[in-house]
Amino acid sequence: MRVRFVRAWQAERVSRQPLRLAILDATRLLEAAGVPSPRTDAELLAAHVVGVERTRLGLVPLVDAEVIDRYRSLVDQRAKRIPLQHITGVAVMGEIELAVGPGVFVPRPETELLLAWALAVLADVSTRPPVVMDLCTGSGALALAIAHARPDAVVHAVELEPKALAWARRNADTLAGQGDTPIRLHHGDVTDRSLLTELEGGVDLVVSNPPYVPEDAFLDPEVADHDPASALFGGADGLSVITPMISNIARWLRIGGALAIEHDDSNGGQVATLLRERRVFGEVAEHPDLAGKPRFVVARRVATEAEAARRA
Incomplete structure (x- = not known):
C-alpha cells in the first residue's frame, strides 16, 4: 500500500x-x-x-x-498585442476593479494621479455631500473610484457612446451590489450647452479623461486596434472636445469648485491657456505623470461671468 x-x-x-x-x-x-x-x-x-x-x-x-x-x-x-485588461477582463482604478473589454477605453495607471488629486480636493468638502461630475466617463473609472472613496458624494457621470455607457452601467451595478454608493449615469455629449442645466452653479468638482489624442499620433497596437477611436482622438490638435467642454465646466462649477482635465503630453500648455483665458478660472496648474510628462491640468472657479467681464 x-x-x-x-x-x-x-x-x-x-x-x-x-x-x-x-x-x-x-x-x-x-x-x-x-x-x-x-x-x-x-x-x-x-x-x-x-x-x-x-x-x-x-x-x-x-x-x-x-x-x-x-x-x-x-x-x-x-x-x-491584445490588451492585458481585455484578456483578464478587469482594470484597476484606485481601490476598485472595473470590467472592461471591446467597446470601452481601458483606464490607464496615469489617471490614478488625477484621482488622487481629486480626492485631496474633496477632503476639503466635509460639511455637506460634495457634488461631482465625471465627463467622458467610459467604463465609469473615475466616477466609481470617487464614489467608492467618498460614499457621501453625489456623483454624476456622462458618456456619449452607448457601448461604453453599457460598460459603465455594468460596473456601477456591480459596485452598488457590493455596497458602494450608486452613481448617476447620463447619456450625453459633454460639449452640448443644454446638457444637465439643472446642475449649473452647483458642482464642487469636475474631472475628465476626454478624447485628447491628436489625429496623427502614433499609437501602440493595444491602443490603436482595441480602444474605441471615439474615446481616443480629439481632432487635429487633440482639443476638439476639451475646448467646448470648458464652457460647460464653467457653468456647472460653483464658486470655489475645482476641475481636472487629463490631456495628451503634447497639448497640456494649450489646455492651461484655454483655462486662463476664461477669467472665471484661477489657480491654473499643470501636473506631470510619473514619467515626468505633462498629464493633467487643474483649476478653480474663482469668479462669476459678470465679475470676470469687469476684470477684463
Whole structure:
C-alpha cells in the first residue's frame, strides 16, 4: 500500500510543472513580440490564471499541466498585442476593479494621479455631500473610484457612446451590489450647452479623461486596434472636445469648485491657456505623470461671468 501511494505521489509530482519556468518563457515571448512590459505582463497573467496576487506567485512553485496550457494560451493572446485588461477582463482604478473589454477605453495607471488629486480636493468638502461630475466617463473609472472613496458624494457621470455607457452601467451595478454608493449615469455629449442645466452653479468638482489624442499620433497596437477611436482622438490638435467642454465646466462649477482635465503630453500648455483665458478660472496648474510628462491640468472657479467681464 505504501509503495502504491509513493508511486502515485511521484507520478502526480512529475505531471506538475514549475510556474517560474513558464513565466520566464512567457517573458521571452512577450519581449520578442514588442510588448512594452513583458515580465510584468507575464507575471500578471500567471497571477490571473492561478488566482493569487502577483506578489504571491512565489508561493505557487508547481502547477498542473492544464494550468500551464491555459497560461500559454493567454500569453499567446498578449503576444498578439491584445490588451492585458481585455484578456483578464478587469482594470484597476484606485481601490476598485472595473470590467472592461471591446467597446470601452481601458483606464490607464496615469489617471490614478488625477484621482488622487481629486480626492485631496474633496477632503476639503466635509460639511455637506460634495457634488461631482465625471465627463467622458467610459467604463465609469473615475466616477466609481470617487464614489467608492467618498460614499457621501453625489456623483454624476456622462458618456456619449452607448457601448461604453453599457460598460459603465455594468460596473456601477456591480459596485452598488457590493455596497458602494450608486452613481448617476447620463447619456450625453459633454460639449452640448443644454446638457444637465439643472446642475449649473452647483458642482464642487469636475474631472475628465476626454478624447485628447491628436489625429496623427502614433499609437501602440493595444491602443490603436482595441480602444474605441471615439474615446481616443480629439481632432487635429487633440482639443476638439476639451475646448467646448470648458464652457460647460464653467457653468456647472460653483464658486470655489475645482476641475481636472487629463490631456495628451503634447497639448497640456494649450489646455492651461484655454483655462486662463476664461477669467472665471484661477489657480491654473499643470501636473506631470510619473514619467515626468505633462498629464493633467487643474483649476478653480474663482469668479462669476459678470465679475470676470469687469476684470477684463
